Structures are given as C-alpha cells and as structure tokens.
Amino acid sequence: MTITTTTQEQQHDVVIMGGGLAGLTLALQLKKRFPDIDVLVLERRAHPVPHAAHKVGESSVEIGAHYFDTVLGLEPHMHGEQLRKFGFRFFFSEGRRDIDRVTEIGASRYLSVPSYQIDRGIFENYLAEEAARRGVKFTDHAMVRQIDLADDAQGLHRLSWTQDGQTNVIAARWIVDACGRAGLLKRKLGLAAPNAHDAHAVWFRISDRITLDDWSDDPEWRARCTPQARWLSTNHLVGAGYWVWLIPLASGSHSVGIVADPRYHPLDTMDSFEKAMDWFAQYQPRLFDELDGKRHLLQDFAFFKNFSYGCKQVFSGQRWALTGEAGLFLDPFYSPGSDFIAIANTYITDLIGHDRAGHSVEARAQLYDQIYHSFYESTLALYQDQYGLFGDPEVLPVKVIWDYSYYWGVLSQIFFHDRLTDLALLGSLKDELQHCQRLNTAVQALLRAWSGSSEKRNVAQMLDHAALPWFAELNRSLTDTLDDAQFSARIHASVALLRQLALEIHARAMACDPALDDGDLRALLAQHWPANAAVECTMLFDAVSGNAVEAA
Template identity: 80%
Template sequence: MNTLLRRHDVVIMGGGLAGLTLALQLKRRFDDIDVVVLERRTHPVPHATHKVGESSVEIGAHYFDTVLGLKPHMHGAQLRKFGFRFFFSEGRRDIDQVTEIGASRYLSVPSYQIDRGIFENYLAEEAARHGVNFIDSALVGQIELATDARELHRLRWSQDGVTHVIESRWLIDACGRAGMLKRKLGLAQPNAHDCNAVWFRIGDRITIDDWSDDPAWRARCNPQARWLSTNHLVGAGYWVWLIPLASGSHSIGIVADPRLHPLDTIDTFDKAMQWFQTYQPRLYDELDGKRHLLQDFAFFRNFSYGCKQVFSGRRWALTGEAGLFLDPFYSPGSDFIAMSNTYITDLVAHDRAGHALEARAQLYDQIYHSFYESTLALYTDQYPLFGDPVVLPVKVLWDYTYYWGVLSQIFFHRRLTDLALLGSVRDELQHCQRLNFAVQDFLRAWSGVSDKRNAAVMHDQAALPWFAELNRSLNDDLDDDAFKARVRASTAQLGALAREILERATGDHPDLEGTALRALLAEEPAAPCAAGAAAEDMLFAAV
C-alpha cells in the first residue's frame, strides 16, 4: 500500500545523534524550514543505549550546550566530564604507583559524559517541540537523487507495512555505518589506521578513586572524582576506556592495534575478561564480581574509515558516521558531527538565498577533509607508543595544544564557514598542519629509543598556566583582527612546544635526528607561548 507523495525542504535519514542535532540546528536557523527525520529504531530507546560516542570534548560539548542551546539538559541530565585521564597500569594493581596524566581540577571549558539513550530520547522530543517531523520505526528503501538544480530527491520508506514516497530539496545521510548514500555513490574510502574495538556496559559504577587508600594519591585531585574522567588504562598497542553514564551504568572498551593485540583475543566478554586478567588486573578485580551486571557486548573490526566526499552542491550530504570515522581515543566523534552539521546548515542557508552551491560545497569538503587528515595523524601508527610513560604524556600535551590552539579556536569563534578569514590565515594553518605531521613522526621515533620509565607521578595539566589559559581562551569573543592574531599566536605556541620536545628528546638521545621537524622549525623564530612562559617551561617538569 502506498500513501500520497509529500514534499519537504530537508529529509534526514537517521535519527541518532548526528541526524537529530542537525534537525535542531536547521530549525534554530530557519523557523519555517520543513524537516523530516526518518529513524529506523523505535523510540524511546533504552538508557545506556549501545553506541560508541559517550565521551565528548570541547568542540562537541560547545555545540551541544551553546550552539544548540541544550545547556539545561547537559548540566541537569548528563555528567560533567573531569577531562581525560591516563594510567600506565599494564600488569599492575598498584595504580597509585604508576604514571598518571590528567588535570587536578576542572578547567574552564566544560565537556560531558553522555548517556546516549537519555540524550537521543531528549533530542527526539526537543526536535518535535521545534516542529521537526520525527518518524521512528521507519525503514528507508529506494533512493533517487536529483540530477539537476530543478529536480527534487525522491525516496521510499515504509512503516508498519505501509510504503511512503517523499520528495525533498535536501537529502542528508545520518544513518551511521549503514552509509546508504555512501554505498549508493561508491564513496567509501579506507585509511591507513587499522584498529579494532570491543566494548560493553556494566550496570554499576566503577569508582577508580577507590582503587587506592593512599591519602596523597587521593588528594592529587580536587574534587576527588577521577571516576568522572574518561579514564584510559594504557599499554603498548592498546588502551582501555572507562566512561561513566548518567543512568548509573559504566561503559568499558578495549581499543587495540591488531598487530599487537588481535581481535580474536578479545571479541567475547569472557575473552575480554581473560585479557584484563593479564593486562589490566585491577580492572579485572573490579569486574569479576559484576559479571551478572553485564548489559551488552559488541565489537568493531577496522573501525576507522574515510569518505571521498561528504558535501555536494547537488544538495546532498553525509554527517556523523555515515561519512567518516577516526578513532575514539580523544573522542572526536561529536566534534566532527558539530562541524559537518554546521557546514550543511550553511549550505542550506546559501541555497535558500538562491546562491550557487557547487564551489562552496567543494571548499567545505576540502576543509573538512583537511581537519580529518590532521586528526587522523594523531592515531595512525601511534598505538605502539601508548604504553610509553615518557613519550605519551608529551604527545597528549601536544595533541591538546594543537586541538585547542587551532581547530577549537576556529569553531568556538564561529569562523568555520568564514572562507575569506580562513584564507587570510591559510599559511599559518598549513604550517600548523605540517608541524603536527612532523611532531607525530618524531614522537614515534622518540618512543623507539625511550627508556619508558614508569615513575609514580601525576603529570598535572592544570598546573601548566599556559595550558589552562589556552583552554580558557576558547571563551573569548574575538573580532576578525583578534582572531587572526590568535591563530598566529597559536602557531608560535606550537612552534615553541615542538622546539622543546625536540630539544628534550635529543638531549636524552643524541642519535635522534628529527630531520623533518628541524627543517620546519628552521622556518620560524623561537617564540614563547601565548601566556608568556618561556619555551623551556612548557613541558611537565617531571618529563
């Protein structure tokens, strides 16, 4: 049975995190826009729903609480995240006697631990309140894309045995790894990052603060709430995540390079528990008595992938995991949703204003892929050094300086779609990208000769004034000239940090060359960081 043909401005295939936030962003921008969201699952979904993407970082968090105006929900129904935290605890139960990376206090800009079930139910309700036509239990079938600017896209979808045919000016694929448009258009693209992941949820809190009775260790953090961090238990070739959820469950995952930890050694809960017993015995102790509280278990093989194109001047786009996916180590998933949705919303705005789209869509696609390539470099071939207590703390510091100093500045200060302004700092942005690639290569080489000493010390990021100030600076309100000055200051700051990393590593290991990094640093003068600290003071004293 078919129903009458209906026409809409935007049809979004997929009512998960990416699709629902895009629908809200479109309605906040255009009150009169006609948006339909087709979601396969029946709503409401269970709390602690089985999805990766529970930990957010600053761009995604800012997108949720400020761009979409969801701050009351984020503060009231989700958990404020106590930053990232890392423990070099392989084979150890004495967590207070290993190297720890993390902040001793909250920094200025918030991020959140997100219970995806609670959040997506709320987003569906919020979208409906704003006039979005949200349809659950909807199965999308045939898709016919428009071939020119005058035509509309057409698709068939069914619900309860009834087939519907609808047309839309814009068609957005937000249906996750199913990637309907990606498959239809042959856009799938592998990348060089080969990793696997398994994860599950336990219906109880894992309070890592209780893993030691040492008063000094417990007092390192104020508040004493390490359990609210995204805790990483790290070793060579892998990391384990511990993420608390507002529903009271805890998410646990193992992400591993198959060259060091093959998937078939961890791809069931029993195998994962055996693996914990060897590699993370303190977590095994915590979970062994809670086996009956297991809520789910899943795995992804080779989870990271690219996409040849995500935005088209022919009025289609991909967002979220329907497009590309990086790695959960620094939780960039919601960041890339925030950026892709912002680009899509701006393209819709230009279309509604009657402007040509092809050139702008192509530029947005190039910029978005540039962000993807820069971020992918943080992970590709880097997993072997994750067990290095000397090098990984420096890498985390570099990676966050690059993230807060470049990409976050562009998003927080609302310059993501300002092509003229981004063009005026293109040289600086390209230099930062080349510097990041060179530093990542150098970190790998350094770890190859590092003594990997695992000292009982906490590298406190909050104790670095310049680092805390870089985080705080995201809250500034910058005009165009101030934004350009900020990008130049970030470029100088990254150069100063890269120079110290090079000097520190080669001072301990004179045979380290770092040829590519030296060549890039030779292009710029030595400079202090933006907060005024001398370059030699930028790294952790204990490093």
C-alpha cells in the same frame, strides 16, 4: 512516540536519514537557524531507545560539548541530565594493581571549558523529543528503501521508505545521510574510502559504577584531585598497542572498552566478554578485580574490526550531504566523533542557508569538503601508527600535551569563535594553518621515533595539566569573544606556541637519542615565522606536582 505517516507523495525542504546523534542535532540546528524550515527525520529504530546500552561514543570533548550546550542551546539538559566530565586521565597500569604507584596524566581540577559524559540513550531520547517540540517531523520505525537523486540543480530528490508495511514516497530539496555505518548514500554513490589506520574496539556496559578513586586508600593520592572524583574522567588504562576506556553514564552504568592495534593485540583475543575478561586479567588486573564480581551486571557486548575509515565526498553542490559515521570515522581516542558531527552539521546548515537564499552552493560545497577533509587528515595523524607509544610513560605525556595544544590552539579556536564558514578569513590564514598541520605531522613522526629509544620509566607521579598556566589559559581562551583582527592574532599566537612546543619536544627527543631521525621537523622549525606572541610554554611539566623536569 507519535508516528507521522504519509499516504501520498509529500515534499520537504530537508529529509535526514537517521535519527541518532548526528541527524537529530542537525535537525535542531536547522530549526534554530531557520524556524520555518520543513525537516523530516526518518529513524530506523523504535523510540524511546534504551538507556546505557544503546550506542558508544559517550565521551565528548570541547568542540562537541560547545556544540551541544551553546550552539544548540541544550545546556540545561547537559548540566541536569548528563555528567560533567573531569577531563581525560591516563594511567600506565599495565600488569599493575597499585594504580597509585604509576604515572598518571590528567588535571587536578576542572579546567574552564566544560565537556560531558553522555548516556546516548538518555540523550537521543531527549533530542527526539526536543526536535518534535521545535517542529521537526520525526518518524521512527522507518526503513529507507530507495533514493533517487535529482539530475539537475533545481529538481527534487525522491525517496521511498516503509513503515509497518506501508510504502511512502516523498520529495526533498536536500537529502542528508546520517544513518551511521549503514551509509546509504555512501554505498549508492560509491564514496567509501579506506585509510591506513588499522585498529579495532570491543566494548560493553555494566549496570554499576566503577569508582576508580576507591582503587587506593592512600589519602595523599586521593587528595591530588579536587573534587576527589577521578571516576568522572574518561579514564584510559594504557599499554603498548592499546588503551582501555572507562566512561561513567548518568543512568548509573559504566562503559568499558578496549581499543587496540591488531599488530599488538589481535581482535580474536578479546572478541567476547569472557575473552575480554581473560585479557584484563593479564594486562589490566586491577580492572579485572573490579569486574570479576560484577559479571552478572553485564548489559551488552559488541566489537568493531578496522573501525576507522574515510569518505571520498561528504558535501555536494547537488544538495546532498553526509554527517556523522555515515561519512567518516577516525578513532575514539580523544573522542573526536561529536566534534566532527558539529563541524559537518555546521557546514550543512550553512549550505542549506545559501541555497534558501537563492545562491549556488556548488563552489562553497567543494571548499567545505576540502576543509573538512583537511581536518580529518590532520586529526588522523594523531592516531595512525601511534598506538605503539601508548605504553610509554615518558613519551605519551608529551604527545598528550602536544595533541591538546594543537586541538585547542587551531581547530577549537576556529569552531568556538564561529569562523568555520568564514572562507575569506580562513583563506587569509591559509599559510599559518597549513604550517600547523605540517608541524603536527612532523611532531607525530618524531614522537614515534623517540618512543623507540626512551627508557619508559613509570614513576609514581601525577603529571598535572592544571599546574601548567599556559596550558590552562589555552583552554580558557576558547571562551573569549574576538573580532576578525583578534582572531587572526590568535591563530598567529597558536603558530608561535606550537613552534615553541615543537622546539622543546625536538630538544628533549634528541637529548634522549641524538641519532633519532627527526624527519621534516628540523626544516620546519628552521623556517622564519614572525615572533608576534609571548609564549610561556617552556618545560612541559616543570610546574607539575611530583615531577621536576630539568631543562633540555
């Protein structure tokens, strides 16, 4: 890697502290929008970084994938050097070796919108090289020592950093913290904010494939998927209070992790590789069998306690911002990390654009901060106090359908159709968006209550998302091109779909236990909303192979 050094104070338009996924993608997005912009990225690590055992966060979902391949124009790399993900897949396999005889959730074929399994080492090396090709100044082995923010709207920020014992002082109009959990600006400004989601994770990589498809020789079970490549999915092995991830990497390694609520599975039962293996032997014995003979292929092991956190502010009219884990972090379930990087970077790019055009960004930064935090709060509801139902083969499949529908129907529509920074249009849809958020909170509470009463029948079946026409179409609809009127109609249709889905979930839960506390959901569903969209989502799994569900 070519090193850029400074012997006297230099001035830049934007200095990004951190040359990982968040910082480098922001640099590329800025350069794509403003070819003449002067961007300096300071990265603490030496480059190139190692493949496989570099960082977690290897699974992307639709927003993050669209950001990488389309917004940033990285499709040739994503298709050629990374793995296309075969969606999410869940197995209720606790204590079982016969994975073909438990309930499986997933799609039997690829849906329309791609997502990727990302080897972070390969990707971040490529991003650094691509950033340099596009004119970004990238400096590795750089340690930020001091940040002095400007006192007024026109002054320059100043930053000192060291490299190979030499101190460099630079000035910048914008400073962006993308340095991960080190959170330099967050610490300096006292922005750390805990949340109520308590969970921990342990993970490691092994230098071999885990081909889950070979865990059964049942030809019928194998033939349920086309291609017969379940191993390309982000596979979740689930139980009450935890989930295990299996993520393949393009380098040939496999990423394995355990994420758990400490009320069910304390961290000290899994905080070393040997402890994790003992834990697998008890809770996921088929995975233990797979790994036991591969202990010598271990590449790394790490863990985080209480990994989820918020941030009081991420965008400022004083020309600073935070992105990625320097700001906030939710949970690896559903892999929202790259989504929130995409959203934050898009807001930062837009703020810098307004500033370059000579406009004040104070009010816009405040609004973006509010919207970003509303996305965070609504997504946090998917996780907080929900780990207990992860082992429920009756309720978790319903939750997954709801969570996907909420994600594809609202946030994904906003991002894919490039309305993230259209404040006027989003403002006109404020009531609809807030109603969806309230519906989500109420449905999550009902799902939690329902799981307390369900029989948790673990039937040998595949709940096939691809067999639900309305669900597959919701995914495909992200590829449409919409004008403003059509986009507004799409959000209204999403409200109608989510209300219909919530009605069905409510009916099924109450049929299971009429005494369930349905909280605010009944009142929300009693509100009148225009029925301006034909919704064909009745009966969650009627069309699913091997699972005929009677009407509630």
